[in-house]
Amino acid sequence: MILATEHLTPGELSALERYHLMTSLVVPRPIGWLSTRGVDGVPNLAPFSYFTAISVRPMLVAVSIGHKKVGLKDSLVNLRHRGAFCVNVVSEELLEPMNESSATVPPDVDEFELASLTAVDSDRVDAPYVGECRAVFECRVQQEVDLRGAPNTLVIGEVVGVRLDPSLGSEEGTRIIRPEELRPVGRLGGAAYSVVDQVRRVLRPDRR
């Protein structure tokens, strides 16, 4: 038995300590690499690891966007204005460009250009997606959830299109995309990321 005896109380920790614990213990997190179009038409791209899938009927994803000391992040401004965003799946070869796209830059700077990526217009939603990605969710903003004083806005998006690289393999007879081919990146604490080096398959117990 492992005794977890150091018993911390969130109210006694600094915001930075809470952030460190949260982001190094809730791991690995998928990265919602969000692409949006600015009010003035400039494409925008930024990663968010407070991101997850929350429903399949309808297909919903959720992303928690932190506020800046002053004002809102461009992604939030844009998805509010256009009612849409795309979520681009980060495969291993896109780790560096994903990181580059997280730079804090003014709204008129196109992070696609910054990271040498191709912005392709979605034909389902008013947002671009990353042409180099092997899988993309095209989303309409469904709702924002008030986090009661937290300096974050939780955005829920309904997936209205799923774009896939046709060469991406799935498990036979299913839509289960093979992780060995997708090679998704996960966010760990600090500057650490996980990549798929080894996949273990464990079947669910049959209790009928």
Ligand SMILES: Cc1cc2nc3c(=O)[nH]c(=O)nc-3n(C[C@H](O)[C@H](O)[C@H](O)COP(=O)(O)O)c2cc1C
């Ligand atoms: C891997 C990674 C994950 C991130 N996750 C989040 C997140 O969940 N929420 C958040 O507010 N910022 C997150 N950030 C920081 C944003 O990407 C960063 O603030 C970005 O500049 C926002 O861009 P925007 O102003 O164009 O929306 C993350 C950065 C990295 C590199």
